[in-house]
Amino acid sequence: MSTLDLGLPARVPSPEPAGLPDAVTIWEVGPRDGLQNEQGVVPVEVKLEFLHRLGAAGLSIVETTSFVRPEWVPQLADAAEVLAGLEERDGVRYPVLVPNARGLDRALEAGVRDIAIFAAATESFTRRNLNRGLDEQFAMFEPVVHRAVGEGIAVRGYLSMVFGDPWEGPVPVEQVVSAGRRLLEMGCAQLSLGDTIGVATPGQVESVLRAFTAAGVPVSQLAVHFHDTYGQALANTYAALSQGVTTVDSSAGGLGGCPYAKSATGNLATEDLIWMLDGLGIHHGVDLRALAATSTWLAEHLGRPSPSRVVKALT
Structure with missing residues (x-):
């Protein structure tokens, strides 16, 4: 792998499109x-x-690990060790995913002040991911959220399978809105809408966001989380921005996917997102060169090139 060229190609300034936010918060996953x-x-x-490099590059939210059971996700079995060794950077939030009450116990023991829970909009995925039904998952999460909020901890709710499910196909918008509202009503401060298998298209994104707005959910409480299975992640992000969304989930270098979702490819690459935001004149606060260098460094440790198109273009 070649050394990263720290220079960026010259770009022709373009008029800032109307109707887009002035700034976007990147939720690095x-x-x-x-x-x-x-x-x-x-x-x-x-x-x-x-984690250190991501914070140094200017990312203000870096989702750090998960207290999921080690046999479910062995890669994150070292969560307590990672948190113990983390040197937190001023101005950076380090959320942790917790699957249940025991996960919250462990998060509190580790001094975590920012958590996320992971729910789904479909029965089939909930059964496979949580071994619970669609309604049963909320009974599991409600005491976790209430306790966390009572402890002064910020809680984010992930809602997966928003735009399509590999077992059920298209997901009715009213079903998505109902599930999302239940997470917000139990105390989640923000709801991240996940295209877990990467099948969404821009019109569908707009439709879902408008449905939430029509149901009385402020767009300020919504975030988006796109996978790039069909190459639509950036187009879908633009559609979300046009509806007023100001928090976008992404992964440095385009790493990741969903271990429980067949054919789900990587997350939207943070570098690709930044390239688009820069072109739109939308502030994000991240140093693209430093982040691309970080993804190149990590790719070397993983033994394969970064999937990010921007990282590839800069190397």
């Missing part, structure tokens, strides 16, 4: 969602350096 599918165990020291 690389250390958790990006690494969870890796077959070879990534050493703790590499994870800690990755």
